[in-house]
Amino acid sequence: MTGIRRRLLSLLGTLIVVVSALQFGVSFTAALDQTNRLFDEQMRQIAHTLRLSKDGTVFGADQDFHTEYDLVIQMWHAGQVTVYEERQHRMLPLRAPFGYSNITLANGEWRVYAAQYHGGVVQVAQKLSMRRQEAVNLALHTLWPMLLLSLVLLAAMGWAVRFALRPLDAVRAQIASRDATALDPIALDAAPAEVLPLLQALNDLLARVADNVGLQRQFVADAAHELRSPLTVLRMQIQMLGGQQAEPERLASLAALTAAIGRSSRMAQQLLGLAQQDALDESASPAAIALNEFAAAAIAEMAPFAAARQIELGFLDALPVTVHGHADSLMILLRNLLDNAVRYTPAGGAVHIAVDSHHGHGVLTIADSGPGIPEAELPRVTDRFYRVPGSGDSGSGLGLSIVAAAARHLNARLELRNASSGGLVAKVVFP
Numbered sequence: 001m002t003g004i005r006r007r008l009l010s011l012l013g014t015l016i017v018v019v020s021a022l023q024f025g026v027s028f029t030a031a032l033d034q035t036n037r038l039f040d041e042q043m044r045q046i047a048h049t050l051r052l053s054k055d056g057t058v059f060g061a062d063q064d065f066h067t068e069y070d071l072v073i074q075m076w077h078a079g080q081v082t083v084y085e086e087r088q089h090r091m092l093p094l095r096a097p098f099g100y101s102n103i104t105l106a107n108g109e110w111r112v113y114a115a116q117y118h119g120g121v122v123q124v125a126q127k128l129s130m131r132r133q134e135a136v137n138l139a140l141h142t143l144w145p146m147l148l149l150s151l152v153l154l155a156a157m158g159w160a161v162r163f164a165l166r167p168l169d170a171v172r173a174q175i176a177s178r179d180a181t182a183l184d185p186i187a188l189d190a191a192p193a194e195v196l197p198l199l200q201a202l203n204d205l206l207a208r209v210a211d212n213v214g215l216q217r218q219f220v221a222d223a224a225h226e227l228r229s230p231l232t233v234l235r236m237q238i239q240m241l242g243g244q245q246a247e248p249e250r251l252a253s254l255a256a257l258t259a260a261i262g263r264s265s266r267m268a269q270q271l272l273g274l275a276q277q278d279a280l281d282e283s284a285s286p287a288a289i290a291l292n293e294f295a296a297a298a299i300a301e302m303a304p305f306a307a308a309r310q311i312e313l314g315f316l317d318a319l320p321v322t323v324h325g326h327a328d329s330l331m332i333l334l335r336n337l338l339d340n341a342v343r344y345t346p347a348g349g350a351v352h353i354a355v356d357s358h359h360g361h362g363v364l365t366i367a368d369s370g371p372g373i374p375e376a377e378l379p380r381v382t383d384r385f386y387r388v389p390g391s392g393d394s395g396s397g398l399g400l401s402i403v404a405a406a407a408r409h410l411n412a413r414l415e416l417r418n419a420s421s422g423g424l425v426a427k428v429v430f431p
Contacts, residue, residue, distance in 0.1 A: 004168070008161050016150050016157075027142045032135035036111075039131060040100060043071070043113040043124040050075065050122050070130045077120035093125045102128070168195065183210040286324045291362050291430070292355045294327070298334035299353060306342045312350035313342065316367075321355050323362040323430040325410040333406035334364075337426050340399040341368035345423070362430035372418040381416065 050073065072092055076082060093103045096112040103110045109128040114121060175186065185203040188196060299313060306313035323330075341351045349369040356363045373381055382404040400416075407414040407428060415427040 009158060012157050012161075013154060016153055020146050020150055023142075023146050024139055028135055028139040031138035031142075032132065035131050035135045035138065039111070039126060040113065043111070043126065044115075046071070046073065047113055047115045047122045047124050050117075070127050072125040074123045074125070075120060076123075089127075093123070095121060096123060096125075171195065171199065183207075183213065286326060288322050288324055289327055289330055291321045291323050291330075291364060292318045294330055295334060295353055295355050295364065298331065298338055301335065302338045302342060305339070306351065309342060309345075310347040311342055311345050313338070314352065315354070316352040317354040317356060319356055321357050321362040323410075323412075325412070325430065329406040329409045333403050333410070333412075333428065336399045336402045336406075337366045337428075340403075341366055341370070341424070341426070343399075344368065345370040349423075358429075364428040364430070365425065367419060367423060367425045369423045372422060372424045373416070375418065378416055378418075382414070 072089065074082060074092065074095075076095060089107060091105055091107050093105065093110050093112050096103060096114045098114050098116060101112050101114075103112055103125075110125045111128055111131070112123060112125045114123040116122075171186070183206050185206060186199050188199055188203075295315075295318065299315070303313055338351065338353075345351055345368045351366065351368045354363075354365040354367075356365070382400045403426070404414055411431050413429040415429070417425050417427075419425050
């Protein structure tokens with residue numbers, strides 16, 4: 001039994017129980033009211049039937065009026081002399097006011113009717129507990145049919161719930177029969193209107209998963225293709241190194257081999273960085289990060305590489321700015337932006353970093369004095385493995401795509417533009 005069925009049956013069953021209880025309460029109230037009116041009339045008739053003669057003889061006293069209704073009959077004549085009484089209890093009511101009244105004694109509550117005849121008084125009393133018991137008995141007689149009807153309703157309700165939820169079973173069977181790799185949308189033709197939004201949300205999720213799987217497959221295919229070329233170059237360089245005898249040629253092949261190994265190592269690191277961004281836990285809570293301190297650490301890490309290429313690397317402006325995000329993503333973003341700027345800046349050039357705030361947003365700006373990127377190519381440079389034509393083979397086409405992925409995880413906005421004086425300006429605006 002599914003949770004929805006159990007909940008529906010529990011709720012409907014509870015409603016039936018509550019309605020039955022209300023029905024019993026209404027029946028008891030009506031029965032008690034009817035019982036009170038009937039017994040009151042009976043007490044009045046008994047009092048009028050009994051009468052006193054002038055000498056105090058009781059007429060009708062031989063009648064068994066109390067029977068099963070626990071009635072007590074009292075009669076007074078000539079002052080306080082009790083002429084007649086039915087003693088069913090140790091304690092009986094004393095003379096009450098004429099008419100109907102309720103009296104509370106130590107042995108319970110009494111309903112009393114008193115009337116005057118020929119100088120005497122006749123009084124009929126009855127325990128109210130007996131009336132309530134009679135009302136309960138009458139109400140129970142109406143409850144048994146209600147209980148039987150409730151059982152019938154419960155059985156019918158169980159069938160109705162199972163019949164109404166049958167379309168859900170069909171949807172469940174459809175989903176359960178799907179292959180683990182099936183990402184096509186769930187058919188909505190026979191789906192009930194109540195679960196249609198849920199199935200539409202599932203279809204949206206399947207579409208996003210399909211897009212992500214497609215990207216992963218494309219990434220794996222592109223990575224295999226991109227790694228094949230440097231591995232082939234490495235093998236050729238090793239073969240050439242083994243077949244060469246002259247020292248100058250051997251040194252040249254060794255230098256080429258070292259460069260190829262460096263490119264392959266850098267590509268592997270970038271692939272790992274990209275995979276790390278793809279696998280980043282989105283549910284992890286962001287933390288407060290000092291943007292200027294992280295930028296300083298990235299500059300210190302990249303300084304030897306910039307010095308080897310004779311490129312000036314440093315802060316143009318560094319205000320203390322705090323942003324919220326994942327520290328790993330921020331460091332990956334900084335490293336790849338600086339690596340890209342230093343790598344494509346010619347010797348003697350400069351790479352300047354600025355940390356600032358604008359309208360409550362943290363802003364990181366990295367500007368280089370390199371050749372920049374053609375305007376037509378700017379929208380594509382963040383695609384994976386895309387290289388700008390004419391940029392040479394030093395890059396892997398992953399640097400800016402890693403930056404874009406890290407920016408998404410930081411909820412930041414990446415802006416790329418060419419400076420008017422030449423070079424590329426990368427601007428990251430943090431929330």
